[in-house]
């Protein structure tokens with residue numbers, strides 16, 4: 325029976341994937357043809373969703389942007405054998421966007437049936453776990469440390485050190501907490517892996533639990549991801565039924581581990597790890613002062629590893645191939661690969677996993693194809709709403725934690741939002757402050773009050789009121805927020821503002837320039 329792949333990914337669904345499935349089933353029944361519809365994740369070529377693939381003797385052939393009304397013509401064109409059609413993109417794995425990538429974390433995403441344990445195992449699933457059981461907790465942590473893996477949630481803290489700290493704590497209970505709150509603008513990698521390869525996250529959690537001595541893991545999942553909740557929830561059930569979760573995990577010596585998916589509270593600040601822990605404990609999501617760090621006193625006061633989805637989902641590959649293999653990719657202290665999320669005003673938006681070190685000029689112009697509007701790129705916001713606006717003059721900065729810090733930017737969770745030359749950067753600076761004001765947990769003054777004063781000050785600048793002195797005031801305010809805030813929400817909100825001021829000063833002088841021109 326011919327296999328036809330239609331992604332169950334939320335992005336594909338948003339573009340009509342479910343209606344395409346229904347249309348293919350209906351057309352196949354009408355024509356008396358047997359097809360097996362497989363629900364894979366997305367390959368990350370998001371501008372082509374829904375991307376329908378057909379398994380042929382030559383490999384998988386893709387058809388992009390398929391609409392239900394295209395389906396009869398696809399059957400007429402013999403798409404079940406890879407026949408030519410205007411929507412055909414040829415062999416998917418030959419597509420330059422796919423071929424240029426180095427997929428490690430995402431190696432199975434989009435390839436396999438997302439909810440088939442058999443396919444997961446056939447594609448290397450649980451090999452990392454088997455090795456972790458064979459070498460034991462200390463050596464497992466050593467492999468993670470050797471890989472150089474740093475937290476993909478934003479701060480880039482070495483994962484091996486965090487795991488070792490929790491492993492070394494003496495406590496009656498410990499926890500694994502996966503941060504799946506994914507609130508950064510332009511990011512979707514966590515969602516994609518949880519929908520496209522959910523067992524890799526589950527396997528990573530078991531590996532982490534075994535390494536640190538925890539028997540329980542939570543996934544704190546963004547409330548705006550209902551499809552992820554469905555897929556991941558199902559994957560947990562399947563893993564439990566098959567003995568991969570429960571009182572004796574398959575292949576272990578009586579190691580008990582289970583996973584619970586918790587729906588998040590819908591606040592950006594609940595992605596901050598201590599606020600997340602408060603929320604998981606059933607309280608209001610307010611940031612805790614650190615120390616104590618969650619590694620020592622985390623969930624319910626117990627030693628806890630809090631890691632991003634990608635950090636945990638990469639662990640199985642590291643254990644399978646060895647830390648050194650992962651560390652052989654990347655540059656300087658940024659080892660391995662980074663799943664870039666290319667979004668905003670860009671032609672080929674999607675997920676592109678590559679070793680660290682790519683330049684924005686390659687990512688935006690070459691891989692992303694430039695702006696969708698066809699106008700020149702003005703800036704790219706890298707690292708979410710608290711990330712800096714990177715101007716074209718810095719497009720040669722390699723994608724690397726330290727290189728970005730050197731130019732007062734951050735790579736965060738790897739999200740990139742592209743803007744063309746019509747964007748007004750004083751407006752974007754205002755948005756940065758407004759975002760902080762709306763999302764602030766309210767615990768400390770620089771963030772709670774500072775962000776509101778920031779919006780007011782930018783409004784005055786935009787209205788042409790005492791521009792020079794208000795810009796000085798704004799810079800001073802940014803400084804106070806940076807160094808006086810309790811957490812990175814207030815501490816990093818100045819990044820977009822300061823970068824806009826530094827690289828696009830003319831956008832803060834518009835009323836004066838307009839008056840001079842009149």
Ligand SMILES: Cc1cc2nc3c(=O)[nH]c(=O)nc-3n(C[C@H](O)[C@H](O)[C@H](O)COP(=O)(O)O)c2cc1C
Pocket residue numbers: 474475476477478479480481503504505506507508592593594595596597598630631632633635636811812813
């Ligand atoms: C305001 C704010 C929001 C955050 N949101 C997220 C998030 O959605 N996902 C995430 O993994 N980390 C987020 N973080 C970072 C976490 O606090 C924490 O560093 C991370 O979960 C640790 O995992 P990692 O070491 O694997 O990156 C956020 C931090 C701040 C200050």
Ligand code: SF4
Pocket residue numbers: 593611763764765766767768769771772809810811812813814815
């Ligand atoms: S910086 Fe903002 S979000 Fe962070 S603790 Fe202070 S008020 Fe809360």
